[in-house]
Amino acid sequence: MTKGALQKIVEEELKNIAPETSPADIGSDEDVREALDIDSMGFLTFITALHRRLNVDVPEKDYAKLFTKRGAVEYLSRKRAKPS
Amino acid sequence: MGEFRMPSLGSDMEKGTLVEWLKKPGDTVRPGDVVAVIETEKGAIEIEAFEAGTFERSLVDIGQTVPVGTPIAVINGGVRPSAPIAAPAAAVPRQAASAPPMAPRIAGPVEGLKVSPAARKLAAERGIDVTQIRGSGPDGSIVFTDVESYAPGVKPTAQAPIPSAPSKEKRATPPDMGMRSIIAAATARSKREIPHYYLSHEVDITRALKWLAKTNTRRTPDERLLPAVLLLKALARALRKHPGFNGFYEENAFRLSDRIHIGVAIAIRGGGLVAPAIHDTDKLSLDDLMERLRDLVTRVRQGRFRSSEISDPTITLTSLGERGVDTVIPVIYPPQVAILGAGTPRKQPMIADGKVRVRDVITLSLAGDHRASDGHSGALFLVAWANLLQHPEEL
Incomplete structure (x- = not known):
């Protein structure tokens, strides 16, 4: 899967959590929690959705790596290329 | 035979609009079952039964707005609604005064446009573009009655809430009272x-x-x-x-x-x-x-x-x-x-x-x-x- 496709999935799942926002319009390095007003339950829902959709299990210690869209795409790309 | 009434869920709630029946005649009703969805001035609420019975018939049509305490269905077995009932023209019950703020209309799929879930559902069913509707809810949000009364090509003339029937009693709050x-x-x-x-x-x-x-x-x-x-x-x-x-x-x-x-x-x-x-x-x-x-x-x-x-x-x-x-x-x-x-x-x-x-x-x-x-x-x-x-x- 390309990084572009991963970014689309990330943005779709963020949109599911914050339906009134436009995740595609926020900067790649912005903290999605701040930009989209996502709380801890919302972020866990995001992580759960990524696990279900991409079969990538993000441990809690790695959550911070997914706070930005760029970070999330890079992380997911790495994990999918080399499953742990 | 029991009357299932429009409950009061807040001292400021005077009426509710029936959005959906989740039981039909002949259905068994168990304690905790959601019988209907109503839309109030504060959001969509699922109304539960606390006692068992059989749903006999509805007394209120979908889209109809009735005052708190109005019988809205007949359920054999003495089912009462989940919240205390204020009989028409009676004092507001205790829980009514205690109810905390409830959910506002949530945003719809259109950017910047607030559409209640019930309104969105009805709009989808009728194939209505919600961007063409002027909302009468809080902050201009679109509520069920807005969609129901919408006629293509006819634009509402004012942003003010749809006027409700004059009440003999003084209203404690305006009809478009929102979350804030x-x-x-x-x-x-x-x-x-x-x-x-x-x-x-x-x-x-x-x-x-x-x-x-x-x-x-x-x-x-x-x-x-x-x-x-x-x-x-x-x-x-x-x-x-x-x-x-x-x-x-x-x-x-x-x-x-x-x-x-x-x-x-x-x-x-x-x-x-x-x-x-x-x-x-x-x-x-x-x-x-x-x-x-x-x-x-x-x-x-x-x-x-x-x-x-x-x-x-x-x-x-x-x-x-x-x-x-x-x-x-x-x-x-x-x-x-x-x-x-x-x-x-x-x-x-x-x-x-x-x-x-x-x-x-x-x-x-x-x-x-x-x-x-x-x-x-x-x-x-x-x-x-x-x-x-x-x-x-x-x-």
Whole structure:
């Protein structure tokens, strides 16, 4: 899967959590929690959705790596290329 | 034969619009079953039955708006609605005055456009483009009746709410009262009537967070716990030892509740909040509590929750999660007599075992009603909550 496709999935799942926002319009390095007003339950829902959709299990210690869209795409790309 | 009536879920609720029947003639109704969905000036509410029976017939059509207390269905078996009924023209019942703010219309799929779930559903069914409708709800949100009355090509002439039939009684609130007005009314009443006192306590939760991290390491994301469930369960356990904070102050007297239904303050996307109950919080395992919390947050943010969740909280917890603020000084929801707060967990130096160490710290707070308790008992309660958090494995 390309990084572009991963970014689309990330943005779709963020949109599911914050339906009134436009995740595609926020900067790649912005903290999605701040930009989209996502709380801890919302972020866990995001992580759960990524696990279900991409079969990538993000441990809690790695959550911070997914706070930005760029970070999330890079992380997911790495994990999918080399499953742990 | 029993009449199922339009319930009152707030002192400011005078009427409701029937949005959907979830039972049809001949259906069995069990306690807790959702019988109908109504839309009020504050959001869509699922109305439950508390007793068993058989749904005989509806008395109100979908889209019809009727006053609180109006029979809306006949259910054989003596089913009554989940919230106390205000008979037409009768005084507002207790729970009505106590109901905390409810969910506002939630945003629809169109950017910047607020559309209630019921309105969105009806628009989809009728193939109506909601961007063509002018909303009469709070902040211009589009509600069920807006969609129902919409005729293509005919634009509403004013932004003002659709006029309702003149009432013989003076209205306490305008018909388009929105979330902010409701919060203002509830909190103003609280601050006017309740002599609050406030306490706060810094608590080392390093051990609790380590236990949580270790527990979650073994779990997939959908099974993980959030710190909020530890706070909830520890609070529920503390209430067992300090029941004087669990109940209602009514008619100049405090009445204990023998069940613990903690209301959880949930922020609504786009503004406002709602504090529905997690019933029997003290009896739930951490896993069950997490499941209930997840379900509640999801439904609240979809604009769908149940009447009993609104009317039943015996105490409330507001947790700021990870929003970066240390302390919350909350306002009690009358007729509850206490509300607890939890700030954002943070790392800070603390003296432990005679040495300065970096610890995970959270500030817990209590707003209590001086008519029901005092600072001394409040302090004991707050410390009991904190102590229970030191032993997460026992929760």
